[in-house]
Amino acid sequence: xxxxxxxxxxxxxxxxxxxxxxxxxxxxxxxxxxxxxxxxxxxxxxxxxxxxxxxxxxxxxxxxxxxxxxxxxxxxxxxxxxxxxxxxxxxxxxxxxxxxxxxxxxxxxxxxxxxxxxxxxxxxxxxxxxxxxxxxxxxxxxxxxxxxxxxxxxxxxxxxxxxxxxxxxxxxxxxxxxxxxxxxxxxxxxxxxxxxxxxxxxxxxxxxxxxxxxxxxxxxxxxxxxxxxxxxxxxxxxxxxxxxxxxxxxxxxxxxxxxxxxxxxxxxxxxxxxxxxxxxxxxxxxxxxxxxxxxxxxxxxxxxxxxxxxxxxxxxxxxxxxxxxxxxxxxxxxxxxxxxxxxxxxxxxxxxxxxxxxxxxxxxxxxxxxxxxxxxxxxxxxxxxxxxxxxxxxxxxxxxxxxxxxxxxxxxxxxxxxxxxxxxxxxxxxxxxxxxxxxxxxxxxxxxxxxxxxxxxxxxxxxxxxxxxxxxxxxxxxxxxxxxxxxxxx
Numbered sequence: 299x300x301x302x303x304x305x306x307x308x309x310x311x312x313x314x315x316x317x318x319x320x321x322x323x324x325x326x327x328x329x330x331x332x333x334x335x336x337x338x339x340x341x342x343x344x345x346x347x348x349x350x351x352x353x354x355x356x357x358x359x360x361x362x363x364x365x366x367x368x369x370x371x372x373x374x375x376x377x378x379x380x381x382x383x384x385x386x387x388x389x390x391x392x393x394x395x396x397x398x399x400x401x402x403x404x405x406x407x408x409x410x411x412x413x414x415x416x417x418x419x420x421x422x423x424x425x426x427x428x429x430x431x432x433x434x435x436x437x438x439x440x441x442x443x444x445x446x447x448x449x450x451x452x453x454x455x456x457x458x459x460x461x462x463x464x465x466x467x468x469x470x471x472x473x474x475x476x477x478x479x480x481x482x483x484x485x486x487x488x489x490x491x492x493x494x495x496x497x498x499x500x501x502x503x504x505x506x507x508x509x510x511x512x513x514x515x516x517x518x519x520x521x522x523x524x525x526x527x528x529x530x531x532x533x534x535x536x537x538x539x540x541x542x543x544x545x546x547x548x549x550x551x552x553x554x555x556x557x558x559x560x561x562x563x564x565x566x567x568x569x570x571x572x573x574x575x576x577x578x579x580x581x582x583x584x585x586x587x588x589x590x591x592x593x594x595x596x597x598x599x600x601x602x603x604x605x606x607x608x609x610x611x612x613x614x615x616x617x618x619x620x621x622x623x624x625x626x627x628x629x630x631x632x633x634x635x636x637x638x639x640x641x642x643x644x645x646x647x648x649x650x651x652x653x654x655x656x657x658x659x660x661x662x663x664x665x666x667x668x669x670x671x672x673x674x675x676x677x678x679x680x681x682x683x684x685x686x687x688x689x690x691x692x693x694x695x696x697x698x699x700x701x702x703x704x705x706x707x708x709x710x711x712x713x714x715x716x717x718x719x720x721x722x723x724x725x726x727x728x729x730x731x732x733x734x735x736x737x738x739x740x741x742x743x744x745x746x747x748x749x750x751x752x753x754x755x756x757x758x759x760x761x762x763x764x765x766x767x768x769x770x771x772x773x774x775x776x777x778x779x780x781x782x783x784x785x786x787x788x
Contacts, residue, residue: 300758302416302516304423305777313424317788320428323453325357326786327418329779333364333411334526337376340364348372352403355450355475359403363414363448365530367401375401377537378530381651381685383663386642389722392547392675394666397534398654400688404447405440405471407687408527412557413444415522416511419774421452422781428454431509432481434502435459436495439468440596440687441513441555446475457481457508459498463488465595466694490581490591490600496752514603515752517771519557525775528564531682535569538680547675549682550574550615550665552597552658553584556606558684563610563768565682574613575606576665579728584614584740592619593695596658596686602744604754607768609737613672615665616728621720622660623699628713629655630689630696637713657692659685664724672726 299305307313320327332339340347340361350358352371362371365378379401383394399408417433420426426433433456435445442458449456458472462484472482483502485494492514502508513519535546546569549562553575562573577584578592581599589600594617602608628634629652638644638652655663662683670681704712730736741763748754761767 300517302419302518303771303774304419304425305774307422307424309424309427311424312427315427315429316421316424317785319453323357325360325452327782328361328363329782330415330522330525330775331779332361333522334529336361336364336366336374341374344374355404355447357451360414360451362403363411364526365397365401365408367403369401371401371403378534380534381654382538386644387721388663388667388670389724390667390670390675391677392670392679392681393538393544393677394663394670394681394683395534395538396655396659396663397531397682397684399684399686400654400690405443406690407440407444408558408684409437409440409686410444410447411522411526412441412513412519412555413448413511415518416513416516417445417448418782419518419778420509420511422778422785426509428452430507432457432507434499434508434510436499436510436512437555438489438492438596439464443468443471443475445511446472450475455481457483457502459483459485459495459502461485461487461489461491461495465692467691488591489593489595489597490589492600513555513557514601515605515748517605519555520560520605520607520768521771521774523557524560524564525772527558527561527684528568531561531565532568535680535682543678544680545678546571547673547679547681548572548574548612548669550576550613550662550669551683552576552594552661552665553599553603553606554597554658556603558686560605560607563607566610571682572612573610574615574665574669575611576615576617576661578661579616579618582616582728583743585616585728585730587743594619594622594657594661595692595695596656597661601747602740604744604748604762606744607762608740609763610765610768611737612732613669614730614732614740615668617661617664617668620703621664621724622657623695623703624716624720625660625664626657626689626692627696627699627704627708628716629653629660631708631713633709634713637710637717641714642717653689655685656687656689657695659687664720667721667724668726668729671724672729672731
């Protein structure tokens with residue numbers, strides 16, 4: 299059995315300690331099916347849930363770990379919150395539809411869902427002992443915050459591992475939520491330095507009291523996004539497609555840990571959508587087997603995640619970090635919003651809505667624009683993507699981007715130049731429409747990380763070539779839900 303895919307109780311004593319521990323905190327755990335369709339299953343709980351502070355360590359926030367939170371992050375929305383970007387913003391006729399991750403509780407980011415999906419099978423099986431283990435959450439910033447939040451709700455200790463160069467807002471949040479500052483491990487480098495994160499985890503794993511929950515290799519991350527984020531995106535499309543005449547042409551997403559992009563596997567099956575994997579042009583690992591550093595925070599790279607189903611991907615799309623840095627200024631400064639209002643025709647609410655997009659969201663939007671241009675899409679086409687987090691997580695990055703790209707000032711002219719270069723001038727260069735040979739090349743690249751460095755067996759690595767492997771992972775959802783049911787009853 300692969301780690302993280304436990305389907306039965308492995309350690310009965312640890313399991314019972316988990317039951318006793320959570321009983322003492324009066325915690326009820328939501329099932330994956332409830333998170334996948336909360337309007338059906340969680341609505342009866344909303345009278346109690348709505349009273350809980352979405353930013354507090356309140357165990358009722360477990361029932362907000364889904365895409366159907368309203369913009370106030372308290373109420374339950376019938377359709378996941380999203381923004382439809384039209385030609386004034388994108389320069390293309392196709393509709394680019396962005397689901398909002400900043401409606402999730404505690405961390406204003408959907409990575410709290412990934413953390414829940416990774417921890418649940420370990421908790422239900424007794425592999426993770428909430429009374430003994432520290433949950434170690436390696437990431438480039440948001441997943442470790444999600445893991446810390448989930449751990450705190452469950453009353454267990456956790457460790458955040460992230461590069462020292464990530465945004466200050468991430469560290470501010472961690473300092474507020476972690477009682478012991480020694481539980482924050484700052485690794486060398488920035489966004490692209492994932493190997494250094496793994497090295498730190500190897501050291502932490504030497505202690506039997508630490509359990510590493512590596513989002514890049516935890517199949518629970520893939521499973522929960524395919525079974526929760528995928529249907530949420532399908533509901534968003536169905537809501538937008540009120541006329542019935544629209545086509546969901548693609549789901550595009552930065553590769554990151556390859557959890558979110560698993561929603562594309564659902565959408566390909568349900569709607570026939572293609573899947574586009576976005577990466578930073580400064581570190582073109584999938585595009586050119588390349589390397590480098592970039593500032594599209596939250597997407598990681600220099601390797602192919604173990605849980606990335608690359609054999610089902612259709613495109614790889616490169617986006618420069620200068621574009622996401624620049625658009626962050628356009629969307630979140632007075633000069634930028636004045637330009638969008640006066641020359642692009644956006645209203646006050648529309649310009650305000652752009653604050654829902656963090657750096658990786660802006661990269662996703664640019665990638666969607668490039669895909670739409672490459673495919674010559676029209677006004678009956680839709681490209682779906684997500685905003686992992688919002689601009690609030692990158693306020694300090696605004697000042698850094700000013701100094702880096704606009705040392706002599708950022709005014710309306712600079713805003714126009716940036717928008718023209720990054721959006722209207724976005725080209726179809728640095729993107730690949732994948733053939734079977736391309737997919738095999740990318741798949742094989744993962745060998746060096748997972749087999750040679752991280753100790754994955756060759757059989758476990760190779761079985762991921764077959765789509766039946768990935769489809770079969772969904773068989774675990776009802777099994778895990780039954781385990782959660784039994785755990786809650788106990």
